[in-house]
Amino acid sequence: DSGVTQTPKHLITATGQRVTLRCSPRSGDLSVYWYQQSLDQGLQFLIQYYNGEERAKGNILERFSAQQFPDLHSELNLSSLELGDSALYFCASSARLIDEQFFGPGTRLTVL
Amino acid sequence: LAKTTQPISMDSYEGQEVNITCSHNNIATNDYITWYQQFPSQGPRFIIQGYKTKVTNEVASLFIPADRKSSTLSLPRVSLSDTAVYYCLVGDPTSGTYKYIFGTGTRLKVLA
Numbered sequence: 001d002s003g004v005t006q007t008p009k010h011l012i013t014a015t016g017q018r019v020t021l022r023c024s025p026r027s028g029d030l031s032v033y034w035y036q037q038s039l040d041q042g043l044q045f046l047i048q049y050y051n052g053e054e055r056a057k058g059n060i061l062e063r064f065s066a067q068q069f070p071d072l073h074s075e076l077n078l079s080s081l082e083l084g085d086s087a088l089y090f091c092a093s094s095a096r097l098i099d100e101q102f103f104g105p106g107t108r109l110t111v112l
Numbered sequence: 113l114a115k116t117t118q119p120i121s122m123d124s125y126e127g128q129e130v131n132i133t134c135s136h137n138n139i140a141t142n143d144y145i146t147w148y149q150q151f152p153s154q155g156p157r158f159i160i161q162g163y164k165t166k167v168t169n170e171v172a173s174l175f176i177p178a179d180r181k182s183s184t185l186s187l188p189r190v191s192l193s194d195t196a197v198y199y200c201l202v203g204d205p206t207s208g209t210y211k212y213i214f215g216t217g218t219r220l221k222v223l224a
Contacts, residue, residue, distance in 0.1 A: 002155070002157075004155075033212065035212075035214075042214060042215070042216055042217070043150075043156070043199070043214040044214075045211055045212040045213065045214070048212070055208055056207075056208050056209065056210055056211065056212075058211050058212065088153070090155045090156075092155065092156075097205045097206045098144070098205050098206060099205075100146070100158035100161065101148075101156075101158065102158070103154075103155025103156050103157065104155055105154070105155065106153070106154070106155055
């Protein structure tokens with residue numbers, strides 16, 4: 001158990017819908033990262049927050065947005081969902097920027 | 113942005129030492145080298161991080177030559193449970209442009 005929690009574990013929805021994935025980092029960790037992993041794309045970095053501020057951006061679509069709240073938990077919002085958005089979405093956290101990332105168990109999103 | 117190249121797959125037998133090399137010819141001065149391990153349907157797990165020379169922890173060693181254009185992850189006496197995908201990441205986590213590119217990784221299969 002990494003100490004990072006993600007909810008929900010599984011999510012099944014339809015195309016065109018909007019969902020919110022939630023992540024609680026390890027106690028004391030200031031940085032939160034979001035990744036998408038699909039079978040054909042591997043692990044793709046989406047976005048990073050550090051102490052509430054967006055820190056780095058990867059291959060995040062405009063239909064996706066994220067934020068980190070004052071209590072340091074983070075949410076990833078996915079809208080206008082497409083079949084290709086079906087994937088495992090991982091959240092990770094680290095204490096400082098240089099530290100190792102601890103990954104959560106992931107949220108498996110299925111878009112039908 | 114440092115690009116990494118790793119072998120796609122490797123096979124080994126239980127009890128053997130496994131060395132996985134990562135090439136990163138355009139590594140920058142402030143870049144660190146980090147290795148992660150991932151089992152199917154789980155988030156990656158940090159193995160080791162280094163900047164130069166040799167780093168050792170309870171599970172692995174990381175060898176970095178003086179020119180830092182490559183690095184080698186060494187797993188001593190592997191077991192069946194070490195069968196996983198191993199990723200090499202190179203970059204400066206303190207930089208806001210760091211993209212946390214995991215790449216395709218090396219799929220290690222440990223045979224009995």
